[in-house]
Amino acid sequence: MTDSYGATFPLWRASCPKDWAAYTGHPFVTGLGDGSLPRAAFLRYMRQDYLFLVHFARAWALAVTKADSIDDMRACAATVHALIDDEMRLHIATCAALGLTEADLAATREAPATLAYTRYVLDAGHAGDMADLLAALAPCVLGYGEIGARLAASGAAPAYADWVATYGGTDYQRTCAEVGALIDRVIAARLGPDPAVSPRWPALCARFAAATRLEADFWQMGWDAR
Amino acid sequence: MTDSYGATFPLWRASCPKDWAAYTGHPFVTGLGDGSLPRAAFLRYMRQDYLFLVHFARAWALAVTKADSIDDMRACAATVHALIDDEMRLHIATCAALGLTEADLAATREAPATLAYTRYVLDAGHAGDMADLLAALAPCVLGYGEIGARLAASGAAPAYADWVATYGGTDYQRTCAEVGALIDRVIAARLGPDPAVSPRWPALCARFAAATRLEADFWQMGWDAR
Amino acid sequence: MTDSYGATFPLWRASCPKDWAAYTGHPFVTGLGDGSLPRAAFLRYMRQDYLFLVHFARAWALAVTKADSIDDMRACAATVHALIDDEMRLHIATCAALGLTEADLAATREAPATLAYTRYVLDAGHAGDMADLLAALAPCVLGYGEIGARLAASGAAPAYADWVATYGGTDYQRTCAEVGALIDRVIAARLGPDPAVSPRWPALCARFAAATRLEADFWQMGWDAR
Amino acid sequence: MTDSYGATFPLWRASCPKDWAAYTGHPFVTGLGDGSLPRAAFLRYMRQDYLFLVHFARAWALAVTKADSIDDMRACAATVHALIDDEMRLHIATCAALGLTEADLAATREAPATLAYTRYVLDAGHAGDMADLLAALAPCVLGYGEIGARLAASGAAPAYADWVATYGGTDYQRTCAEVGALIDRVIAARLGPDPAVSPRWPALCARFAAATRLEADFWQMGWDAR
Numbered sequence: 001m002t003d004s005y006g007a008t009f010p011l012w013r014a015s016c017p018k019d020w021a022a023y024t025g026h027p028f029v030t031g032l033g034d035g036s037l038p039r040a041a042f043l044r045y046m047r048q049d050y051l052f053l054v055h056f057a058r059a060w061a062l063a064v065t066k067a068d069s070i071d072d073m074r075a076c077a078a079t080v081h082a083l084i085d086d087e088m089r090l091h092i093a094t095c096a097a098l099g100l101t102e103a104d105l106a107a108t109r110e111a112p113a114t115l116a117y118t119r120y121v122l123d124a125g126h127a128g129d130m131a132d133l134l135a136a137l138a139p140c141v142l143g144y145g146e147i148g149a150r151l152a153a154s155g156a157a158p159a160y161a162d163w164v165a166t167y168g169g170t171d172y173q174r175t176c177a178e179v180g181a182l183i184d185r186v187i188a189a190r191l192g193p194d195p196a197v198s199p200r201w202p203a204l205c206a207r208f209a210a211a212t213r214l215e216a217d218f219w220q221m222g223w224d225a226r
Numbered sequence: 227m228t229d230s231y232g233a234t235f236p237l238w239r240a241s242c243p244k245d246w247a248a249y250t251g252h253p254f255v256t257g258l259g260d261g262s263l264p265r266a267a268f269l270r271y272m273r274q275d276y277l278f279l280v281h282f283a284r285a286w287a288l289a290v291t292k293a294d295s296i297d298d299m300r301a302c303a304a305t306v307h308a309l310i311d312d313e314m315r316l317h318i319a320t321c322a323a324l325g326l327t328e329a330d331l332a333a334t335r336e337a338p339a340t341l342a343y344t345r346y347v348l349d350a351g352h353a354g355d356m357a358d359l360l361a362a363l364a365p366c367v368l369g370y371g372e373i374g375a376r377l378a379a380s381g382a383a384p385a386y387a388d389w390v391a392t393y394g395g396t397d398y399q400r401t402c403a404e405v406g407a408l409i410d411r412v413i414a415a416r417l418g419p420d421p422a423v424s425p426r427w428p429a430l431c432a433r434f435a436a437a438t439r440l441e442a443d444f445w446q447m448g449w450d451a452r
Numbered sequence: 453m454t455d456s457y458g459a460t461f462p463l464w465r466a467s468c469p470k471d472w473a474a475y476t477g478h479p480f481v482t483g484l485g486d487g488s489l490p491r492a493a494f495l496r497y498m499r500q501d502y503l504f505l506v507h508f509a510r511a512w513a514l515a516v517t518k519a520d521s522i523d524d525m526r527a528c529a530a531t532v533h534a535l536i537d538d539e540m541r542l543h544i545a546t547c548a549a550l551g552l553t554e555a556d557l558a559a560t561r562e563a564p565a566t567l568a569y570t571r572y573v574l575d576a577g578h579a580g581d582m583a584d585l586l587a588a589l590a591p592c593v594l595g596y597g598e599i600g601a602r603l604a605a606s607g608a609a610p611a612y613a614d615w616v617a618t619y620g621g622t623d624y625q626r627t628c629a630e631v632g633a634l635i636d637r638v639i640a641a642r643l644g645p646d647p648a649v650s651p652r653w654p655a656l657c658a659r660f661a662a663a664t665r666l667e668a669d670f671w672q673m674g675w676d677a678r
Numbered sequence: 679m680t681d682s683y684g685a686t687f688p689l690w691r692a693s694c695p696k697d698w699a700a701y702t703g704h705p706f707v708t709g710l711g712d713g714s715l716p717r718a719a720f721l722r723y724m725r726q727d728y729l730f731l732v733h734f735a736r737a738w739a740l741a742v743t744k745a746d747s748i749d750d751m752r753a754c755a756a757t758v759h760a761l762i763d764d765e766m767r768l769h770i771a772t773c774a775a776l777g778l779t780e781a782d783l784a785a786t787r788e789a790p791a792t793l794a795y796t797r798y799v800l801d802a803g804h805a806g807d808m809a810d811l812l813a814a815l816a817p818c819v820l821g822y823g824e825i826g827a828r829l830a831a832s833g834a835a836p837a838y839a840d841w842v843a844t845y846g847g848t849d850y851q852r853t854c855a856e857v858g859a860l861i862d863r864v865i866a867a868r869l870g871p872d873p874a875v876s877p878r879w880p881a882l883c884a885r886f887a888a889a890t891r892l893e894a895d896f897w898q899m900g901w902d903a904r
Contacts, residue, residue: 054748058579061742061755065800066353068429070732070762070784073739077758080742084751106748110662112568112669119571122743126578127292127510129355192425199418203294210562217564280522284805287529290513291574296506296536296558299513303532306516310525332522336888338895342790345797348517352804353736436788443790518805520881579744581807644877651870655746 005142006180008187011196012138016209023139023212024147028219032164033150035157038226042160043098045222048114050091050105052218055118056140057083062125063133068189072130075182079141082175090166113221117214124207131190131200134183135207139215145176231368232406234413237422238364242435249365249438250373254445258390259376261383264452268386269324271448274340276317276331278444281344282366283309288351289359294415298356301408305367308401316392339447343440350433357416357426360409361433365441371402457594457632460639463648464590468661475591475664476599480671484616485602487609490678494612495550497674500566502543502557504670507570508592509535514577515585520641524582527634531593534627542618565673569666576659583642583652586635587659591667597628683820684858686865689874690816694887701817701890702825706897710842711828713835716904720838721776723900726792728769728783730896733796734818735761740803741811746867750808753860757819760853768844791899795892802885809868809878812861813885817893823854 004010013020028045031037060083063076092102121140125133148167156164166172191198230236239246254271257263286309289302318328347366351359374393382390392398417424456462465472480497483489512535515528544554573592577585600619608616618624643650682688691698706723709715738761741754770780799818803811826845834842844850869876 054751057751057755058743061739061751061758064739064758065736065743070766070780073732073735073762077735077739077755077762080739080755081759084748084755088748102748112564112666115572115666116564116568119575120567122575122578123571126352126574127355129353129358132355188425190426198424199414200416214564214567280525283525283529284517287513287516287525287532290532291510291517296540296554299506299509299536303509303513303529303536306513306529307533310522310529314522328522338790338794338892341798341892342794345801346793348804349797349800352800440790440793578804579807581805581810584807640877642878650876651866652868 004180005145005176006184008183008195009138009142009180012135012205012208015205016212019209019212019216020143023216023219024143024150026216026219026223028223029147029151032147032160033154033156035159037160041222041224041226043095044225045219046091046094047100047105047108048111048218048221050088050095051108051110051114052118053083053088053091054106055114055122056137059118059121059125059133059137062122063130063137066125066130066133068130068186072182072185075178079175079179086171087166090162094162111221113214113217117211117218120214121211124211128207129190130186131204132207134186135204136211138179138183138208139212141179142176143212143215145173148172230406231371231402232410234409234421235364235368235406238361238431238434241431242438245435245438245442246369249442249445250369250376252442252445252449254449255373255377258386259380259382261385263386267448267450267452269321270451271445272317272320273326273331273334274337274444274447276314276321277334277336278340278344279309279314279317280332281340281348282363285344285347285351285359285363288348289356289363292351292356292359294356294412298408298411301404305401305405312397313392316388320388337447339440339443343437343444346440347437350437354433355416356412357430358433360412361430362437364405364409364434365438367405368402369438369441371399374398457597457628458636460635460647461590461594461632464587464657464660467657468664471661471664471668472595475668475671476595476602478668478671478675480675481599481603484599484612485606485608487611489612493674493676493678495547496677497671498543498546499552499557499560500563500670500673502540502547503560503562503566504570505535505540505543506558507566507574508589511570511573511577511585511589514574515582515589518577518582518585520582520638524634524637527630531627531631538623539618542614546614563673565666565669569663569670572666573663576663580659581642582638583656584659586638587656588663590631590635590660591664593631594628595664595667597625600624682858683823683854684862686861686873687816687820687858690813690883690886693883694890697887697890697894698821701894701897702821702828704894704897704901706901707825707829710838711832711834713837715838719900719902719904721773722903723897724769724772725778725783725786726789726896726899728766728773729786729788730792730796731761731766731769732784733792733800734815737796737799737803737811737815740800741808741815744803744808744811746808746864750860750863753856757853757857764849765844768840772840789899791892791895795889795896798892799889802889806885807868808864809882810885812864813882814889816857816861816886817890819857820854821890821893823851826850 028037028041031041057080060076060079064073064080067073067076091105095105121133121136124136144167148164148169151164152168156168187195191200195201254263254267257267283306286302286305290299290306293299293302317331321331347359347362350362370393374390374395377390378394413421417426421427480489480493483493509532512528512531516525516532519525519528543557547557573585573588576588596619600616600621603616604620608620639647643652647653706715706719709719735758738754738757742751742758745751745754769783773783799811799814802814822845826842826847829842830846834846865873869878873879
């Protein structure tokens with residue numbers, strides 16, 4: 001069962017149903033779940049996702065600088081820590097098993113899909129406020145939670161069981177719940193209890209949808225290496 | 227008569243009446259109007275205000291990077307131009323008459339009051355969005371417009387007639403009207419037609435009030451040199 | 453003959469000869485020069501380039517906030533003005549002749565190539581200093597100057613004569629000379645008289661090369677619509 | 679004995695000996711060491727220092743976004759954690775003993791000295807690169823280490839023993855050693871093995887000296903409440 005991770009995320013997701021379906025139902029995802037994903041595609045994804053995580057951690061650090069309260073700062077700093085200390089371990093371990101060191105990963109040339117997505121998120125933060133930044137951060141964090149939970153519930157094939165265990169596991173799901181609560185706090189403080197009537201709402205939905213499309217492009221970048 | 231420069235500015239001003247009165251009615255201002263301001267105080271102010279304008283122009287350039295439309299970008303870029311090409315001329319000419327070159331001005335050590343005010347405004351932009359930045363920019367731009375118009379209407383003494391003519395003059399008053407319209411557009415697009423009911427409103431009023439107090443501190447810094 | 457636009461640009465260009473050749477010798481460029489470029493490709497490019505210019509102007513405004521001197525601030529502010537007031541006119545006029553309004557242009561969905569390039573440049577500025585930002589800005593400004601000058605010298609075909617006249621013309625070539633001088637000033641102030649021996653040099657060359665590849669991707673995005 | 683915390687810090691310190699002495703030898707510091715500091719001065723300092731830490735943590739989070747390597751990102755993220763999870767506890771516990779809650783602390787109005795210092799540091803990061811930011815961060819982190827070590831070695835009076843134990847203690851001294859090593863890495867990577875001959879060196883020393891003077895102003899702000 002897919003958690004809703006708070007009140008705002010379901011509204012954003014519902015505002016771009018086709019983009020969301022194209023992201024969370026991409027053939028790459030199906031292949032992760034049933035084990036049919038070619039190894040070359042997974043490896044290309046893992047190498048680029050390592051670089052993605054570096055810049056995604058930078059974006060969460062930017063969120064620390066834009067938070068309105070110490071609780072929100074702590075929530076964002078905890079996410080930076082989760083990304084660069086915990087989540088990267090999966091990548092480092094997976095790639096190490098194939099002879100790639102962390103230095104190899106760091107030296108990989110960024111694909112255009114990686115550049116476009118990560119720098120779009122960072123710019124959302126620099127151009128706007130915390131709400132703009134969170135709308136651009138949400139599709140990755142919460143979409144991976146949704147996909148991980150779904151694949152874990154349906155019984156992952158062995159080939160990519162580590163990936164599914166990471167994102168479908170308790171730790172990551174708790175992170176998603178905390179990020180969902182952070183988003184709800186920030187949206188309530190900036191747009192009020194009924195955010196969909198705020199004049200800002202369409203722009204935030206557009207941010208969320210743009211980041212969702214960039215997620216689909218990111219899967220496609222890996223998929224193209226199959 | 228003092229123009230209201232749009233709909234938002236009067237609301238912000240009314241939200242911190244004591245701070246606004248302390249800024250716009252500071253003894254430094256009275257002395258500018260009746261000519262009684264000691265020359266040493268005016269010179270200290272002018273040297274620091276030159277540095278202030280450098281960083282204030284940086285803050286308006288930051289606004290270009292945060293604008294939602296090309297019209298808003300153009301309005302902010304026009305203000306950058308007005309600051310570093312037009313408004314600085316008064317400072318350069320005034321100081322040149324006393325033997326200070328533009329290089330001397332640029333090499334002046336920034337006073338704590340200058341540091342506090344300018345960096346607070348820049349941080350308002352980095353921490354928040356265009357509305358946060360404009361709330362911090364407004365007291366200087368529009369307060370000088372209000373003061374300049376009032377002193378011009380009451381007949382400025384000769385000693386500081388150039389200052390009064392700059393800020394009370396048609397060009398600067400038109401800039402104020404354009405900035406007021408920009409603020410109204412941004413607030414309407416982000417907080418809606420009745421911004422005072424938005425949950426963001428108190429934080430924007432607090433930004434405006436903090437910048438207003440920093441303006442009073444800036445006069446005081448000049449005043450202390452009398 | 454192609455101008456060198458200062459001392460730094462030729463060094464950067466020489467550090468990535470294949471990337472530079474792929475950008476400046478892209479089939480799109482050849483088609484612009486001999487008039488063989490399909491109209492559909494040019495139009496896709498023009499619509500995306502309008503959006504590109506918006507974000508490129510934001511990046512030059514960011515440079516105003518990072519400049520070390522008022523002269524450098526003025527040079528960057530002049531470029532913002534040139535981009536959003538002058539260079540966009542070509543796009544607006546060309547598209548207006550085909551029934552597209554400026555509002556249509558502003559509402560165009562950004563292509564991934566546009567997102568990747570513009571946000572990469574903005575992030576170069578946020579992550580680094582003025583030298584990092586200028587290394588990412590240089591390939592577009594000076595590469596267009598080089599291409600425009602070359603096509604103008606070889607006699608442009610009528611189909612895209614306006615484009616060639618814009619970038620090969622005196623005004624744009626002067627802008628390039630000024631940007632080249634700005635780059636040289638900044639590099640000398642930060643890396644010294646022999647920048648290639650500075651430990652920072654490889655990272656700046658890598659910035660320049662990455663932006664150059666994103667320029668080639670941008671031509672390709674237009675070319676794919678032929 | 680005072681540790682040198684790496685190679686760069688002693689050079690910066692030696693570049694502004696009067697400013698450094700005024701900061702580390704301020705009467706406030708003497709009073710902390712011998713216990714003669716009036717309680718009112720300490721409390722004003724603690725309340726403002728709580729706000730200072732909030733913005734200082736934001737500045738270290740900004741450093742995460744500007745780091746060149748994952749190791750450097752981790753070092754900066756660890757400092758964010760140390761500031762908002764560990765160092766603030768001293769403030770919260772000290773103030774709680776006097777009936778002030780963390781909410782009271784967060785609601786304290788920032789003094790001009792707090793505004794000037796914190797926003798100057800943040801702007802150093804936005805205007806420049808990692809080296810500029812670290813030069814502005816260094817006086818606080820390493821100066822507190824130097825002061826704490828000196829007071830601890832000379833035997834702190836009971837009144838402020840907690841303060842001395844925090845900054846003179848092993849954990850904080852290790853943080854200082856790590857920050858000193860981070861600074862050395864960044865300076866070597868950007869200015870080379872002999873940084874003092876780089877054309878950037880004077881500007882970095884000026885950043886360090888400006889932040890040092892703002893530290894002295896911060897002590898003075900507390901001292902004025904005695």
